[in-house]
Amino acid sequence: MKTNNEKKARKLGLTTWIFLALLGGMATGCILHYLVPDCYFKDTILIGGIFNVVGNGFLRLMQMLVVPLVFCSIICGSSAIGDTKTLGKVGIKTVIFYLCTTACAIAVALSVALIIKPGLGIPESALQTSESVEAIETTSLTDTLLNIIPKNPVQGLAEGNMLQIILFAIIIGIILAKIGERAELVSNFFAQFNDIMMEMTTMVMSLAPIGVFCLIAKTFSGIGFSVFLPLIKYMLSVLTGLGVHLFIVYSAMFFLFTRLNPYHFIRKYLPVMGFAFSTATSNATIPLAIETLYSKMGVSKKISSFTIPLGATVNMDGTAIMQGVAVVFASEAFNIPLTGADYATVILTATLASIGTAGVPSVGLVTLTMVFASVGLPTEAIALIMGIDRLLDMARTTVNITGDALCTSIVAYQDKAMDINVFKKKQ
Numbered sequence: 439m440k441t442n443n444e445k446k447a448r449k450l451g452l453t454t455w456i457f458l459a460l461l462g463g464m465a466t467g468c469i470l471h472y473l474v475p476d477c478y479f480k481d482t483i484l485i486g487g488i489f490n491v492v493g494n495g496f497l498r499l500m501q502m503l504v505v506p507l508v509f510c511s512i513i514c515g516s517s518a519i520g521d522t523k524t525l526g527k528v529g530i531k532t533v534i535f536y537l538c539t540t541a542c543a544i545a546v547a548l549s550v551a552l553i554i555k556p557g558l559g560i561p562e563s564a565l566q567t568s569e570s571v572e573a574i575e576t577t578s579l580t581d582t583l584l585n586i587i588p589k590n591p592v593q594g595l596a597e598g599n600m601l602q603i604i605l606f607a608i609i610i611g612i613i614l615a616k617i618g619e620r621a622e623l624v625s626n627f628f629a630q631f632n633d634i635m636m637e638m639t640t641m642v643m644s645l646a647p648i649g650v651f652c653l654i655a656k657t658f659s660g661i662g663f664s665v666f667l668p669l670i671k672y673m674l675s676v677l678t679g680l681g682v683h684l685f686i687v688y689s690a691m692f693f694l695f696t697r698l699n700p701y702h703f704i705r706k707y708l709p710v711m712g713f714a715f716s717t718a719t720s721n722a723t724i725p726l727a728i729e730t731l732y733s734k735m736g737v738s739k740k741i742s743s744f745t746i747p748l749g750a751t752v753n754m755d756g757t758a759i760m761q762g763v764a765v766v767f768a769s770e771a772f773n774i775p776l777t778g779a780d781y782a783t784v785i786l787t788a789t790l791a792s793i794g795t796a797g798v799p800s801v802g803l804v805t806l807t808m809v810f811a812s813v814g815l816p817t818e819a820i821a822l823i824m825g826i827d828r829l830l831d832m833a834r835t836t837v838n839i840t841g842d843a844l845c846t847s848i849v850a851y852q853d854k855a856m857d858i859n860v861f862k863k864k865q
């Protein structure tokens with residue numbers, strides 16, 4: 439039997455390893471890009487072969503866990519909560535939190551961008567050569583709402599349609615709670631399958647340092663920093679917006695609603711943030727987020743099992759920040775002044791776009807076309823920022839998933855579903 443101290447040392451070890459892997463991956467990627475000349479070994483064997491297979495293999499292992507874990511844990515969570523009234527209360531509170539933090543994120547982004555003015559000084563030639571990006575069709579609100587109900591739940595599960603999975607699982611959970619003993623076998627099945635998935639998450643996570651190292655090394659070996667130069671002010675604006683939202687807005691909110699130390703919250707959540715940074719996908723971080731909130735912050739899985747998958751699908755504060763800055767950037771670069779009403783439209787459409795943004799890499803750029811269309815900005819500007827988006831995607835995904843965890847912790851705290859002793863424990 440491992441003692442508690444041994445377990446603690448092992449966990450601390452993993453967190454540290456993930457960060458060492460992150461730094462090591464960045465350094466290796468930069469060395470490969472700048473110091474090692476292109477050759478078969480570097481391009482095909484190392485970057486295209488080993489880093490690609492090991493990094494993406496790890497990512498796929500994490501993605502493999504998402505659907506079964508979300509499905510089982512929501513069933514267990516909602517059957518444990520039992521009554522629809524409490525579930526509804528938690529759901530509504532969470533959605534309101536998600537929407538408010540996103541609107542606030544865009545306001546932060548617009549303010550930062552209006553101060554830094556990222557679009558001034560972009561050379562005329564850059565604007566002329568940029569291609570346009572096809573605008574996406576916006577789905578009407580009624581269709582979006584209807585789409586939450588799966589016509590075929592098996593298809594919803596197979597396609598990984600998170601909102602459909604959440605709805606179907608909640609209904610099963612409620613019915614399990616209602617009919618009790620009559621469905622004991624099924625209840626036990628889902629509870630045990632859920633345990634298996636959590637165990638699998640821990641197993642896969644032990645590979646995280648290797649996976650993170652390979653993913654980051656591959657990304658950085660392909661990024662030349664010279665491409666950032668003309669867009670440095672744009673990048674700076676996005677990163678400042680993300681920083682302000684993460685360290686100031688989130689910390690203030692966490693303290694305001696829970697009176698707990700926000701520094702502990704961020705420190706304990708660092709491994710999940712590191713993982714989100716290296717993969718740039720909110721969806722893949724769901725299993726790790728639920729597990730970390732439970733084991734390090736004492737947040738009950740009854741709450742996190744559905745607020746985290748919901749947040750990974752609809753709550754994208756980081757993406758909204760990028761979109762807010764991009765709007766100011768495009769309006770300045772193409773000299774299309776926006777009015778106060780336009781900015782209000784941007785806050786509204788970017789909040790809706792964030793709901794429609796799937797938690798996978800680069801989708802934020804696709805839904806940005808919807809925001810641009812709402813105020814008549816040219817999609818050529820998106821082509822301009824596309825080349826440097828990967829690094830910003832990594833940073834905004836980190837904020838996206840932290841926002842989910844923040845709202846989850848606050849809701850859990852208010853619902854007395856957070857063990858404060860676990861949260862306060864130094865780990």
Ligand code: ASP
Pocket residue numbers: 718719720721754756757795796797798799800801802803831834835838
């Ligand atoms: N990569 C982001 C996420 O998974 C979405 C985006 O902004 O592209 O949260």
